[in-house]
Amino acid sequence: MKRRFMLRQVIGLLVILAGWASVAHSESLSLTGYVRNYSGVLLEGGDFAVIQNTVDLTIEHYRERVAFKVNPYLYHLPSKFTDINNELEFGLRQAYMDIYFDSMDLRIGKQQIVWGKGDGVFITDVVSPKDLREFLLPDFEEIRIGVTSLKTDYYLGDHTFEAVWIPVFTPTSKPEEGSLWKVAPTFLIPPDMDVSKEDVEATLGNSEFFAKYSMLGSRVDFEVMGGYAWDDEPIMHTTRVFRPGTRQLESLIVTPQHHRLTLGGGSFSTTLGGFVIRGEGAYYSGKYFQSTDPQLPEGVLQKDYLHYLVGVDYTLWGATLSAQFIQKTILGYDDQIVNDQCENTMTILLSKGFLRETLRVELFSYIGLNEPDALIRPKVYYDLTDGFEILGGANIFLGDDGSFGQYTDNNMMYAKLKYSF
Numbered sequence: 001m002k003r004r005f006m007l008r009q010v011i012g013l014l015v016i017l018a019g020w021a022s023v024a025h026s027e028s029l030s031l032t033g034y035v036r037n038y039s040g041v042l043l044e045g046g047d048f049a050v051i052q053n054t055v056d057l058t059i060e061h062y063r064e065r066v067a068f069k070v071n072p073y074l075y076h077l078p079s080k081f082t083d084i085n086n087e088l089e090f091g092l093r094q095a096y097m098d099i100y101f102d103s104m105d106l107r108i109g110k111q112q113i114v115w116g117k118g119d120g121v122f123i124t125d126v127v128s129p130k131d132l133r134e135f136l137l138p139d140f141e142e143i144r145i146g147v148t149s150l151k152t153d154y155y156l157g158d159h160t161f162e163a164v165w166i167p168v169f170t171p172t173s174k175p176e177e178g179s180l181w182k183v184a185p186t187f188l189i190p191p192d193m194d195v196s197k198e199d200v201e202a203t204l205g206n207s208e209f210f211a212k213y214s215m216l217g218s219r220v221d222f223e224v225m226g227g228y229a230w231d232d233e234p235i236m237h238t239t240r241v242f243r244p245g246t247r248q249l250e251s252l253i254v255t256p257q258h259h260r261l262t263l264g265g266g267s268f269s270t271t272l273g274g275f276v277i278r279g280e281g282a283y284y285s286g287k288y289f290q291s292t293d294p295q296l297p298e299g300v301l302q303k304d305y306l307h308y309l310v311g312v313d314y315t316l317w318g319a320t321l322s323a324q325f326i327q328k329t330i331l332g333y334d335d336q337i338v339n340d341q342c343e344n345t346m347t348i349l350l351s352k353g354f355l356r357e358t359l360r361v362e363l364f365s366y367i368g369l370n371e372p373d374a375l376i377r378p379k380v381y382y383d384l385t386d387g388f389e390i391l392g393g394a395n396i397f398l399g400d401d402g403s404f405g406q407y408t409d410n411n412m413m414y415a416k417l418k419y420s421f
Contacts, residue, residue, distance in 0.1 A: 033057035033421060040395075040414030049180060049412045050134075052077050056093075067098040068109075071146075094146045105153045110146040113164060115212060115225060117267040117278045120347055120366065121326055123307050124225050124265045124282050127164055127210050129232040131173040135181045135407065136366075136375070137395060145170055158216050166208040169200040171258065172232040180410050185236065191252040197237075198256040200230055222268035225282075230258045235288040238299035255298075261286045265307075274314060278324075281308030289330065290338040304331045311347075319352035344369040358383045366404060373399025375407075391416040 033056050040049040053076040060069045071093040078087065096109030116125040120136070128144040136143070147170050154161040175181040200206050212225040234256035241251045265282025284307065288300045311324035326345040333341040346367040353360045360381040367374045379393035394413045399405025 028063065029059070029061045031057065031059055034418055036416060036418040038414065038416045040412045042409075043411040043413065044409060049410065050077075050414070065100045067100075068096065069098075070095045092146070093141075103155050105155075107151040107153075108149075110148045111151065112141070112144045112146045113149070113151065113210075114144070115223065115267075116280050117223075117269050118280045118309050118311065118326070119322065119324060119349065120364065121309060121324070121345075123280045123309060123326075124223070124267055126227070126229070126232070126263070126282075127166075129170050129172045133173050133175050133179065133181065135175075145173065160212075160214045160216075162212040162214070164208075164210040166210075166229075167204070168202045169206060169208060169230045169258070170232075171200075171230075171234070174233075181407070183406055187238075187252055187254070189249065189252055191238070191254040194253050194255040196255070198234055198258070200258055206230075220268060220270040222266060224266040226264040227262070229261055229263070231261050231287065232258075234258050235300055236290065239297070240294075240299075259286060259288050259302075276313040278311040278313070279309065281306065291334065291336045292338065293334070293336040301334055301337060303333070303337070305329060306331065319350065322349035323347065340370050342370075368399065368402045368404055371399050371402035371405055373397070373402035373405030375404040387420045389416075389418045389420070391418065 034054075036052075036054040036056070038050060038052040038054065040051075041047070042049045055074040056071070057073070058069065058071045061067060073091060073093055075089040076087060077089075092110055094109075094111050096107050096111045099106040099108075113127040114125060115127060116123055118125070120140075122130065127149075128147055130143050131138070131145050132143070147166050148168055149164055149166040151162065151164045175183075208227070208229040210225065210227040210229065212223055214223040215221060235258075237255040237257055239253040239255070240249060241253065242248060243250045262285045263282050265280070267278070267280035269276060269278045271277070283304065285304045286302060287305055288302050291299055291301045293299075293301075306329045307327075309324050309326040311322065313320065313322045315321070324347040326347070328343040330337065330339060330341050346369065348365045348367065349363070351360065351362040362379045362381070363377070364379075365374060365376045374397070376396040376398065377393060378396075379391060382390045384390055392413075392415050394411075396411050397404050397407045399408060
């Protein structure tokens, strides 16, 4: 009954939007979007890893000094891949209003905010939290979660000053129980979960604040940013309970909790000969890490860390070549911290178009240098006709451990059929 009611709501909304767009003035309102089928099969065993149908709409309206944008989406997954009462997921990726002044803009509402110069990595691009229910596999416009916020941009020639206020905290979305991407943490004994501190109360004092200065020049463009925010991912505080009068472990109480972070950083890009050189980095203060030290009452340590990358892009014979080196370094390291002191990763992108760009071949790879492990993502795009795209690809996880190796059983091939309008 719940599913039927939601379906009627969604269909009714789509009909209203389509009718509205058909009678509106084309010069002031636009309706665009896409319909997509996404199916993936595990290489081991041949089971379906995903069957997903998507409707994604973007409605925009403009006037002289104001505008709005609404981006509703609908995911349909057969009951094999979700709870039978939750086959339909309906939401808003973005829904905001713009107000334009002579040298300043205001944007109010739910919005995705994209900062930084890195590809496939989040260093200064941390204003919008992430939807990691399918790891890093969806398109990044689907990974970024829109946040209800007030954003203002002030323009002074080639210089832009941007400020963001987020009144209500939104955490990263993690895989649900039963998902291919759910990796349960390892404990000595099954823990008792205490979620009383997991939510961040919606108060003025718990707001998040970000600011950025950027300059676009003829030789170099760069950004400098700072933020006072909540860690999007909770740390697991672990309390050990021993039998009275002994050191025998009786139970574990695990309490997920978000903590405040203060961060500052920036990014740049410039050209050198035929190369594009990119860099991005941030200093994080107040980050908590898991520790194996039995003397710590809750099994966590607070440390600062650096997260940075250097990248280079080059075009050769019509092919795009790109490489990045990424490092996360914990300062004041303690040997009992679960994470490595330095976590090193590389990314490599090779992309080339054929047949007047109607056919594109791409290979993007994450390579973890610590374990080692990797995620290799070959893709082939083909524009069958205007607005209709066929995509075939694979997700290959290599290694036995690490961020990518932990998913070695999830190797898959997939296809996407997408009609855009």
